[in-house]
Amino acid sequence: MVRGERLEGLGESKPACGTALGPLFCFARLRHEVSKRVSTRTPVDGRRKEKSHDLRKEAGQLVKGPGALRGADPGRHQVSQADSSTNKRWHPQLTTMSCVPVVDDVGVCANCGKQGSDVVKLKDCTACRLVKYCGVDCQRAHRKLHKKACKRRAAEIKDEQLYSQGHERPERDFCPLCTLPIQLPMTKYSIMNVCCMKRICNGCDFAAQKRGMLDCPFCRTPIPDNDADTLAMIQARVAKKDPEAIFYLGLKYFFGHLGLQKDARKGVVLYTEAAELGSVDALFNLGHAYDTGEGVQEDKVKATEFYTKAALQGHVMSRHNLGACENQKGNYDCTVRHLLTSAKMGLKESLESIKEAFLRGQATKAQYAEALKGYQDAVEEMKSHDRDEANPNRRA
Ligand SMILES: [Zn+2]
Ligand SMILES: [Zn+2]
Ligand SMILES: [Zn+2]
Ligand SMILES: [Zn+2]
Numbered sequence: 251m252v253r254g255e256r257l258e259g260l261g262e263s264k265p266a267c268g269t270a271l272g273p274l275f276c277f278a279r280l281r282h283e284v285s286k287r288v289s290t291r292t293p294v295d296g297r298r299k300e301k302s303h304d305l306r307k308e309a310g311q312l313v314k315g316p317g318a319l320r321g322a323d324p325g326r327h328q329v330s331q332a333d334s335s336t337n338k339r340w341h342p343q344l345t346t347m348s349c350v351p352v353v354d355d356v357g358v359c360a361n362c363g364k365q366g367s368d369v370v371k372l373k374d375c376t377a378c379r380l381v382k383y384c385g386v387d388c389q390r391a392h393r394k395l396h397k398k399a400c401k402r403r404a405a406e407i408k409d410e411q412l413y414s415q416g417h418e419r420p421e422r423d424f425c426p427l428c429t430l431p432i433q434l435p436m437t438k439y440s441i442m443n444v445c446c447m448k449r450i451c452n453g454c455d456f457a458a459q460k461r462g463m464l465d466c467p468f469c470r471t472p473i474p475d476n477d478a479d480t481l482a483m484i485q486a487r488v489a490k491k492d493p494e495a496i497f498y499l500g501l502k503y504f505f506g507h508l509g510l511q512k513d514a515r516k517g518v519v520l521y522t523e524a525a526e527l528g529s530v531d532a533l534f535n536l537g538h539a540y541d542t543g544e545g546v547q548e549d550k551v552k553a554t555e556f557y558t559k560a561a562l563q564g565h566v567m568s569r570h571n572l573g574a575c576e577n578q579k580g581n582y583d584c585t586v587r588h589l590l591t592s593a594k595m596g597l598k599e600s601l602e603s604i605k606e607a608f609l610r611g612q613a614t615k616a617q618y619a620e621a622l623k624g625y626q627d628a629v630e631e632m633k634s635h636d637r638d639e640a641n642p643n644r645r646a
Contacts, residue, residue, distance in 0.1 A: 357372055357382045358372070358382070359372055359382060359383050359384035359385075359388050360375075360381035360382060360383060360388070360392055360396065361383060361384075361388035361389070361391050361392035362384060362388050364384045366382065366384075370384055371384075372384055373385075373389075375389070375396070375400060377400050377401075377403075377404045378399070378400040378401075378403035378404050378407070379403075379407075380399065380400070380403050381396060381400075411562070412558060412561075412562065413587050413588075413591070415562050416561050416562040416563060416564045416565070416569065416591070417564065417591060417594070417595070418564050419431055419564045419566065419595060420530050420563050420564045420565065422449065422494075422530065422531075423436065423564070423566075425440065425449070425450055425451035425453075425454055426448050426449075426450070426468060427450060427451070427454040427467060427468065428451060428453060428454050428634060428636070430451065430631070430632060430633075430634055430637075431596070431628075431631060431632050432449065432451050432632070433451075433596070433629075433632045433637070433641075434566060434567075434595075434596050434597050434598070435567070435597075436449065439451060439452050439637075439641070440452060440455075441455050442498070443466040443468065443469075443471075443473065444474070444480055444483045444484050444487070444495075444498070445466045445469050445471035445473070445483055446466060446468050446469040446471070447487060447492055447494040447495050447498065448466075448468040448469070450466075450467050450468055451634075451636075451637060451640075452637060452640040452641060453634050453635075453636030453637030453638075453639070453640045453641075454467055454636060455467055455640065456636055456637075456639060456640030457636045457639075457640075477508040477509045478509070480508055481502070481508045481509070481510070484498055484499050484502070484508075485499070491527060493524045493525075493527035493528050493529040493532070494524070494529055494531075496520050496523050496524040496527065496529070496532075497520065497521060497524035497525075497529040497531055497532040497535070499520055500516075500517045500518070500519070500520030500521045500523075500524060500532065500535070501517065501535070502517075503516040503517040503520060504516075504517025504518070504521075504535075504539075504544075504545060505517075514539070514544050514545030515545050515546070517539075517545055518536065518539050518545040518546050521535050521536045521539065522536065525556075530560050530563045530564075530565050531560075531565070533556050533557075533559050533560035533563075533565065533568070534556070534557065534560045534565050534567060534568045534571075536556040537552075537553045537554070537555075537556030537557040537560065537568060537571065538553070538571070539553075540552040540553035540556060541553035541557075541571070541575075550575070553575070554572065554575055556568075557569075557571050557572050557575070558572060561588075561591075564595070566592050566595045566596070566597050566600075567592075567597070569588055569589075569591050569592040569595070569597075569600075570588070570589065570592040570597055570599060570600050570603075572588045573585045573586070573587075573588030573589040573592065573600065573603065574603075576588060577603075577607075582607065582612040582613070585607065585612070586604060586607055586612065586613045586617055589601075589603050589604050589607070589621070590604065590617060590620060590621050590624070593621040593622075593624060593625045594620075594621065594624030594625060594627075594628060595628055596625060596628030596629055596631075596632060597625075598625070600621070600625075601621050601622060601625045604617065604618055604621045605618060605621075
């Protein structure tokens with residue numbers, strides 16, 4: 251039975267970001283738990299057997315104490331506080347460079363000092379927007395002096411963007427039937443039907459089954475009952491260049507599902523194609539492939555680039571992994587900023603990691619409180635009666 255296969259986020263691969271974030275990053279473990287219950291469709295009542303698991307109660311327990319911490323010590327890669335302050339802010343007025351900061355709309359040329367006017371049109375340095383020039387010659391002449399300050403400011407701009415964008419989950423994170431954001435990790439709380447490549451929340455799926463509808467609750471196509479038919483359905487959509495189908499096929503190759511020979515390289519090729527066509531999940535999986543060196547040459551820089559692209563589009567796990575990568579580098583301030591974002595979007599692992607960081611003195615009490623409150627709000631927002639009924643973890 252293949253009905254209701256879960257869309258794979260990570261699959262049976264190693265945790266991301268090496269080992270430093272073992273406890274921070276537990277999606278591989280999550281996946282393992284999910285895989286135990288997935289692939290075959292559990293009948294409506296079969297779900298009752300799962301143990302109770304109340305997110306709100308757990309969040310409450312998180313506050314109570316360090317006893318709940320698990321896993322190895324994520325602090326073992328700590329570097330000294332001085333070393334870790336890579337997040338220093340640079341202010342234009344503090345620079346010793348001879349770049350004249352832009353003071354008003356007119357300003358002066360940073361190189362020759364010429365005042366801007368109707369005749370002398372000054373142009374911003376597009377990378378940093380800190381300085382203006384009267385022309386390319388001045389810009390070129392000033393290049394050597396300005397380079398360092400420009401790079402720093404450009405990096406700062408990029409940083410600001412990174413932390414201020416991607417706080418809203420992408421459209422694909424919302425169930426098309428009840429329109430609520432799907433609980434995280436989505437692989438556990440939703441099903442993916444290959445007929446339409448729509449992700450339906452467990453609540454809506456459960457409700458449809460209760461009404462006796464066994465076809466896809468979204469497009470009403472009968473669910474294929476074997477690997478070959480499932481694969482044929484995916485391929486039909488791949489032929490139409492559906493990015494999600496291409497990503498999904500990549501996943502199947504990457505892990506060797508649906509009777510396919512496991513081929514991580516081919517998986518990555520398909521992820522790449524899907525990412526180019528707009529699949530955010532594909533970006534995340536590419537990040538993870540580069541992070542762990544599966545199917546590609548390990549490349550932490552590329553991994554971060556892919557995680558960043560996905561996180562900027564609201565991909566929650568990518569955001570979490572960015573935090574994990576920063577933690578590994580000892581950049582605790584950046585770590586917490588990323589994790590705070592993903593915790594507020596409803597990812598429990600991020601909240602737990604912030605709690606750990608707080609206990610190690612790398613996050614403030616206020617940050618932890620903010621994460622907890624945000625997380626609880628997000629959880630509340632993802633609730634529905636049908637989901638409560640369907641959620642396997644909450645059924646005793
Ligand atoms: Zn000039
Ligand atoms: Zn510049
Ligand atoms: Zn739904
Ligand atoms: Zn469908």
